[in-house]
Amino acid sequence: MNATRFPARVDIFEEGVREGFQSLPMVVPTEVKLDIIRRLSATGLKQIAAASFVRPDRVPGWADAEEVASRLEPVDGVSYSALWFNRRGLERAARHAGRLELLGSLTLSASRAFIQRNQNIGYEQALRQLDDVVAWCRELSIPVPRAAVSAAFGCNYEGPGSLSRLLEVVADLRGCARKHGLEIEYLTLADTMGWADPVQVGAYVDAVRAAWPGVRICLHLHDTRGLGLANAYAGLAAGVDLFDASLGGLGGCPFGGSVRASGNVSTEDLVYLCHRLGIATGVDLARLVAVSRHAEEVLGIPLPGRLKNVADACIGLPPAPSIAEVSAS
Amino acid sequence: MNATRFPARVDIFEEGVREGFQSLPMVVPTEVKLDIIRRLSATGLKQIAAASFVRPDRVPGWADAEEVASRLEPVDGVSYSALWFNRRGLERAARHAGRLELLGSLTLSASRAFIQRNQNIGYEQALRQLDDVVAWCRELSIPVPRAAVSAAFGCNYEGPGSLSRLLEVVADLRGCARKHGLEIEYLTLADTMGWADPVQVGAYVDAVRAAWPGVRICLHLHDTRGLGLANAYAGLAAGVDLFDASLGGLGGCPFGGSVRASGNVSTEDLVYLCHRLGIATGVDLARLVAVSRHAEEVLGIPLPGRLKNVADACIGLPPAPSIAEVSAS
Numbered sequence: 258m259n260a261t262r263f264p265a266r267v268d269i270f271e272e273g274v275r276e277g278f279q280s281l282p283m284v285v286p287t288e289v290k291l292d293i294i295r296r297l298s299a300t301g302l303k304q305i306a307a308a309s310f311v312r313p314d315r316v317p318g319w320a321d322a323e324e325v326a327s328r329l330e331p332v333d334g335v336s337y338s339a340l341w342f343n344r345r346g347l348e349r350a351a352r353h354a355g356r357l358e359l360l361g362s363l364t365l366s367a368s369r370a371f372i373q374r375n376q377n378i379g380y381e382q383a384l385r386q387l388d389d390v391v392a393w394c395r396e397l398s399i400p401v402p403r404a405a406v407s408a409a410f411g412c413n414y415e416g417p418g419s420l421s422r423l424l425e426v427v428a429d430l431r432g433c434a435r436k437h438g439l440e441i442e443y444l445t446l447a448d449t450m451g452w453a454d455p456v457q458v459g460a461y462v463d464a465v466r467a468a469w470p471g472v473r474i475c476l477h478l479h480d481t482r483g484l485g486l487a488n489a490y491a492g493l494a495a496g497v498d499l500f501d502a503s504l505g506g507l508g509g510c511p512f513g514g515s516v517r518a519s520g521n522v523s524t525e526d527l528v529y530l531c532h533r534l535g536i537a538t539g540v541d542l543a544r545l546v547a548v549s550r551h552a553e554e555v556l557g558i559p560l561p562g563r564l565k566n567v568a569d570a571c572i573g574l575p576p577a578p579s580i581a582e583v584s585a586s
Numbered sequence: 587m588n589a590t591r592f593p594a595r596v597d598i599f600e601e602g603v604r605e606g607f608q609s610l611p612m613v614v615p616t617e618v619k620l621d622i623i624r625r626l627s628a629t630g631l632k633q634i635a636a637a638s639f640v641r642p643d644r645v646p647g648w649a650d651a652e653e654v655a656s657r658l659e660p661v662d663g664v665s666y667s668a669l670w671f672n673r674r675g676l677e678r679a680a681r682h683a684g685r686l687e688l689l690g691s692l693t694l695s696a697s698r699a700f701i702q703r704n705q706n707i708g709y710e711q712a713l714r715q716l717d718d719v720v721a722w723c724r725e726l727s728i729p730v731p732r733a734a735v736s737a738a739f740g741c742n743y744e745g746p747g748s749l750s751r752l753l754e755v756v757a758d759l760r761g762c763a764r765k766h767g768l769e770i771e772y773l774t775l776a777d778t779m780g781w782a783d784p785v786q787v788g789a790y791v792d793a794v795r796a797a798w799p800g801v802r803i804c805l806h807l808h809d810t811r812g813l814g815l816a817n818a819y820a821g822l823a824a825g826v827d828l829f830d831a832s833l834g835g836l837g838g839c840p841f842g843g844s845v846r847a848s849g850n851v852s853t854e855d856l857v858y859l860c861h862r863l864g865i866a867t868g869v870d871l872a873r874l875v876a877v878s879r880h881a882e883e884v885l886g887i888p889l890p891g892r893l894k895n896v897a898d899a900c901i902g903l904p905p906a907p908s909i910a911e912v913s914a915s
Contacts, residue, residue, distance in 0.1 A: 261785075413900035452902060454862040455819050456590075482902075483855035483892035484862075487816040490784050518895045526812035533783040533813075559888070563812035566847045571742035573781060573811075 264498035275306035277507025298332040301540040307337040310346035326353035361394035361401035368412035405445035411452025443473040451481025455491035462495040477501035485522035505549040505560030523562030537578035593827035604635035606836025627661040630869040636666040639675035655682035690723035690730035697741035734774035740781025772802040780810025784820035806830035814851035834878040834889030852891030866907035
């Protein structure tokens with residue numbers, strides 16, 4: 258095990274609105290989505306996933322993606338992203354390119370069984386489809402700065418992850434990027450179904466960094482089996498400075514038939530961990546907790562995050578490490 | 587930061603019945619308590635806190651401590667403990683010494699404010715009262731193998747913990763033990779209000795070990811702010827091999843006015859972490875998860891543990907590391 262090498266600063270992609278509202282049992286009104294995005298924009302979070310351009314018949318929770326995107330009032334300094342899975346979705350999203358910052362991603366699953374079940378194709382075909390993604394993005398002048406491996410640490414259909422398998426997928430993504438002359442800035446390792454453990458996180462991060470030097474690693478962690486923040490801690494200790502997270506832990510695990518299972522790590526719990534360790538995030542944690550409580554109240558369902566449940570009188574927020582000091586140091 | 591030194595095996599004190607049922611908003615029927623203790627006894631857990639001899643007018647949830655203790659059917663190889671705070675409680679518990687394994691504890695809080703608010707006395711007086719605890723235990727032939735520091739990592743009234751303060755309290759406990767000729771086997775560091783962070787856990791464990799060589803450290807961790815399992819991981823990485831935990835995370839935080847706040851780390855989530863890391867616990871995790879789901883169902887309230895919420899079809903329990911192999915190695 259290596260010595261810890263905590264980053265001085267962490268950036269967070271806020272995924273709660275996009276990921277959360279597609280997995281809830283009810284459709285969240287457009288006004289509520291816009292209100293939560295507006296509140297999130299005032300917390301210091303700089304990157305907010307604001308809409309999901311997926312098939313309305315399959316994901317009714319995002320049938321209003323166009324309306325959210327067109328009514329969104331962007332705040333200076335905050336970037337609003339969107340998700341899509343195919344050309345149709347990308348075209349829909351691209352009509353809102355003024356408000357949304359669209360970024361293409363080379364995304365592959367490390368689990369062959371997951372690809373087969375979800376897309377009904379083999380891994381090789383999924384890899385070849387990335388050529389299409391690059392072509393669509395080029396046509397629409399959308400940059401592709403991101404690569405991502407889903408089910409990077411394990412899969413409900415295949416069990417625990419395998420580092421050699423992950424490294425194969427990373428090599429394929431790197432090869433694809435090279436073939437297309439893409440400059441990949443960051444590589445997301447997604448624990449899509451919450452299989453990671455902290456020792457594995459440290460080991461996989463080290464190995465992926467060695468396999469793709471210079472790429473910035475982003476961790477997308479789920480708290481499905483309770484290890485979300487332990488894994489985030491292991492990532493921080495390995496120097497990871499970029500995380501996906503979700504307001505209040507919004508976004509249950511849609512796999513495995515249990516909507517009660519926890520999804521993404523809670524943004525405010527992750528920010529709390531960072532601040533306790535002296536790592537700057539630029540986030541006003543008290544404000545973020547207030548947004549999380551508000552979301553819980555308007556949605557009328559308990560969200561899995563912990564910090565928001567502590568009464569303000571004794572919540573004990575640590576002082577926020579200064580971004581300015583970090584930049585200067 | 588030190589290299590990790592995971593233990594080969596961890597022992598767990600199951601606190602769910604005792605701690606959980608005193609903080610629930612309703613009184614749990616005696617039958618339900620006995621049934622859950624019986625089920626827990628078949629999971630491989632070897633130490634179960636089975637009753638709390640506290641004032642029935644203050645803690646109505648344990649007004650039936652006598653009945654639980656007298657109707658308990660001990661299983662061979664499992665030890666059932668009880669809690670008390672004063673001589674009256676100890677005398678009540680001692681009547682059930684055949685079924686309960688009563689162990690005295692030198693317990694002090696690291697927070698002066700906490701002692702003042704909860705006991706309305708100063709720290710020095712709380713320290714002197716330990717002489718009485720030792721005297722009562724001697725009279726009733728109860729051993730005193732345990733010392734404990736509550737609020738060891740921070741306190742809702744005083745804020746973040748201080749290592750120098752903790753070491754003062756540890757020195758006072760060690761002095762008290764020496765004065766009375768007690769052989770303290772283990773020292774519990776309790777994060778009573780959930781203030782610990784993982785770096786702090788590692789540092790405090792190392793420092794306390796240096797201050798009291800040979801004592802076995804037990805961690806009692808609360809998940810109040812989401813860091814419970816990250817802190818457990820840090821404890822494991824520092825070689826801690828003894829933990830308190832609570833079925834399903836039973837036992838909200840009674841401090842700070844929020845019954846929703848999470849309490850003890852969930853036993854099954856902790857066992858899952860251990861098994862994922864190859865650390866033996868002797869616990870049948872599938873059985874323990876079933877008990878946790880059963881408890882949730884009969885109590886009719888959602889418990890904070892995560893693992894139990896994952897559908898069996900994809901829960902992905904790791905193989906249990908063998909205790910026999912550990913013992914042989």
